[in-house]
Amino acid sequence: MSSVSSTVADLRGNTHRGTVGALDTVDSALDRAKAVDAGRDGLNIFVALDQGHVRTDADACDAFRSHAEPAPLLGVPVAIKDNLATLRDPTTCGSRILAGYVSPYEATVIRRLREAGAVPFGKTNMDEFAMGSSTEHSAYGPTRNPVAPDRVPGGSSGGSAAAVAAGIVPVALGSETGGSVRQPAAFCGIVGVKPTYGRVSRFGLVAFASSLDQVGVFGASVDDAARTMEVISGRDPLDSTTADVPVAAYSGAGGRSIRGLVVGRPTEYFPDSLDPRIRARCDAALEKLREQGAEIRDVSLPHTELAIPVYYIVAPAEASSNLARFDGVRYGLRVQGQDLRGMYEATRSRGFGDEVIRRIMIGTYVLSAGYYDAYYRKAQQVRNLIAADFASVFAGGVDVLFTPTTPTPAFAIGAISDPYEMYLSDIFTVTANLAGVPAMSQPIGRVDGLPVGGQFIAPHFGEATMFAFAYALERALGQEAHT
């Protein structure tokens, strides 16, 4: 199913010229959502899609029409992951514990989208509190992959990926902790970007693992993603972890040549066990880069195989702390107990799903007395070794790394029941989160009709170079990226 949405650039220009109204655009998107059966009994993409809210926000775009220079996302509908705080639609994180919760404040990224002329377009389904790789762990039930509805869309931002892949919207926001944008982008055949840690404000993003979380962008094309990333990036006084580093014109990177630049091919991301068809797609993509003058160099990131154990200690540890706030006191679900402690336990055990409980238990265990040094402290040390691997490769003259995004294409709904086997689907993505470096996935072809993603990883704040490679590869592959 190919996208029928206009590009961000076209929507912006046409809305500014008045040849298309923002209201027409969102009405078309609402019609498209119906046509692809995006509702609960179909693809199950949205957990909230209020026609009145969307049309009200589209009306607000008229105020931008009189500006001499069109706003960067004028008239562009953007689907929003359900863990980003919005003022009108509920923000539930796909969880029973936040059912019906409407935030009293707005995420900075949503405000920036609106100030850039975009129209927030519903809240999308996700693995509960972003814990999952398939969007099967949602209180609202699983989302289906628009390319192959018997398959998962990936996760945890599966609803946002599906909204773009189904051609409802050209861009969507997701969030990343260990690959939750790049992995679903790969499974759905679209572009997904995780920025540098500190590049985009997390004010209003419900926290999962604070040393890893970042807001990310899905796009039907590299340019759609680049234009949206430009808008949401930059320092925010409301998030002290944002960096005061200038934001480059990512959409301008399309004109940059990659001739003479160096692409690292990390051998650990191409193990003997890798599906040979995915390896072949990656090799073909690397050949396209070579034809454009890039040098391909084999490199090593020797601690890669330790990334999953590190991630599944660090992330649950931070989650066990961050999710302590959901206790029935201040917001969300409250289940009465015999006393205060009984209320806490009843609320949390009733409100959280199995995967969230499993991770809170693991996280609490590895932080508890007697186990902290063996698990959490050790994991933090190995995390530094993983980060040092990246630093060493980039210091050695490599401009970007290129890898497969996932070891397999999208798997069938219900096919993976073992939690650790599910965790392994993040094996090529968690490293970038652990090291804080930017990374993105883009379609590089199909295997048995299912999309395959290729991943670029760049040094800290190297998004502009990363986008230059992504534009170049997208141009070189053309329709091969989708066949």
Next chain:
Amino acid sequence: MAVTIDDVRHVAALARLGLTDERAAALVQEMNTILGHMDALSAVDTAGVDAVAGVGAGGLPVRADSGPPIPLARSLDAFAPSVRDGFILVPRLSTHDTAEES
């Protein structure tokens, strides 16, 4: 370091999670399986490696212990489960069962 049912009960209490006997027993197996994979880390030589992760370029900036005000679009009673006179109500602590109702 095998996880026992007593460990699961202890950790659940720390995490304020009420577990049925059936779920607690399942978690013993799940946690042992998952943590078994984590044992790969014990073989890594980390002598002299810093345990503080600085994931951003140059680490995190230090700031004053204050920030800009965050205006709320709706009041506490619009989202808190139970509110009276601007205060959130919670059940009585079991240790205060004998205290008089105020």
